[in-house]
Amino acid sequence: MQSPVQPAGRFRRDGLRFNRSELVMITVLGQVASPLSPASPYRIGQDGTPRILPGPGGIVLSHRVGDPCVGLAADHVEPGVSIRNEQRSVKGERGGPNLALQTLACIGNQARVVSGAAAGAIGTITGKHGGIDTVLVDFPMATLRRLAIGDRIQVYAHGLGMRLTDHPEIAASNLAPRLLDRWPVRSRQRRLSVGVTHVVPAAIMGSGLGRNEVFRGDYDIQMFDPETVRRHRLGSLRFGDIVAIGNADHRFGRAYRQDAVAIGCVVHSESTTAGHGPGVTTLLTGPRTAFDIHRDQNANIATILGLRRPAPPVERRILIERDRRWDTARALRTIPGRIPSHV
Numbered sequence: 001m002q003s004p005v006q007p008a009g010r011f012r013r014d015g016l017r018f019n020r021s022e023l024v025m026i027t028v029l030g031q032v033a034s035p036l037s038p039a040s041p042y043r044i045g046q047d048g049t050p051r052i053l054p055g056p057g058g059i060v061l062s063h064r065v066g067d068p069c070v071g072l073a074a075d076h077v078e079p080g081v082s083i084r085n086e087q088r089s090v091k092g093e094r095g096g097p098n099l100a101l102q103t104l105a106c107i108g109n110q111a112r113v114v115s116g117a118a119a120g121a122i123g124t125i126t127g128k129h130g131g132i133d134t135v136l137v138d139f140p141m142a143t144l145r146r147l148a149i150g151d152r153i154q155v156y157a158h159g160l161g162m163r164l165t166d167h168p169e170i171a172a173s174n175l176a177p178r179l180l181d182r183w184p185v186r187s188r189q190r191r192l193s194v195g196v197t198h199v200v201p202a203a204i205m206g207s208g209l210g211r212n213e214v215f216r217g218d219y220d221i222q223m224f225d226p227e228t229v230r231r232h233r234l235g236s237l238r239f240g241d242i243v244a245i246g247n248a249d250h251r252f253g254r255a256y257r258q259d260a261v262a263i264g265c266v267v268h269s270e271s272t273t274a275g276h277g278p279g280v281t282t283l284l285t286g287p288r289t290a291f292d293i294h295r296d297q298n299a300n301i302a303t304i305l306g307l308r309r310p311a312p313p314v315e316r317r318i319l320i321e322r323d324r325r326w327d328t329a330r331a332l333r334t335i336p337g338r339i340p341s342h343v
Contacts, residue, residue, distance in 0.1 A: 108179025127267025130217020195296025
């Protein structure tokens with residue numbers, strides 16, 4: 001009988017070694033998670049404006065990994081499928097099954113639908129989202145349309161405990177061997193050469209601080225300062241982009257440290273809420289001198305894992321800025337001849 005898990009892919013032939021033989025593959029399970037809503041549907045934006053917007057959870061049919069995560073009428077939207085394990089354990093933590101799913105799943109792991117109309121379909125883990133405590137899975141569109149809330153998805157978790165043999169100063173987290181096998185990172189003169197789409201300053205990182213580990217959840221990029229967004233081209237961020245966070249040490253939680261760097265994957269969309277924005281799940285962290293970081297607009301897991309062709313990286317305005325311009329234009333339209341050409 002054919003294995004439901006596809007082969008892990010080519011082994012690296014460029015000298016980048018890791019402890020492949022030590023890593024354990026173990027299955028964890030989640031159900032397609034329903035979107036949740038608090039008692040009030042409003043989110044109070046950083047500009048003081050209440051908005052009602054789509055949020056995390058569910059099956060997103062309009063956006064997948066590789067699509068823009070900025071410029072959406074949404075808040076913390078997760079591309080593809082969001083899963084949680086809703087079981088309650090009789091041993092240890094009541095939410096232990098979901099904690100295990102959050103901890104063991106790694107970006108690049110494969111997942112198999114085991115119930116419902118799409119049973120047998122194979123997808124790929126693309127991120128983890130803290131707070132809502134979901135794991136994100138990408139599937140082809142035909143599968144997304146057959147899935148239903150509550151369908152069970154089994155994840156073939158593989159990668160926890162990874163060490164880069166020749167780079168002991170670099171810590172790996174949430175990184176599946178299947179992703180590393182395909183990721184064009186290279187060892188060059190004892191440094192790890194990594195292509196990223198964006199370099200983000202630690203000063204604008206928000207939600208996700210205060211934890212002592214990075215194996216669950218993510219870390220949000222605040223986008224409320226227009227000049228910083230323009231300088232670092234953050235309006236062109238896409239789901240699945242590989243980004244570098246400067247002066248960030250993620251070995252034991254998320255901390256500011258000069259001359260350290262963290263490399264991660266963008267997992268959810270922008271937010272209007274203070275302290276929040278596109279989320280980043282950590283993959284690598286270490287001293288700045290351990291990395292050779294360069295720009296590469298193709299550094300997106302949709303390309304690296306062969307999931308689909310990403311959208312071009314086009315600059316888009318965040319929702320708060322678009323609303324401000326919309327309100328200005330709407331007000332000026334009541335005065336004939338007063339609409340500026342730039343609106």
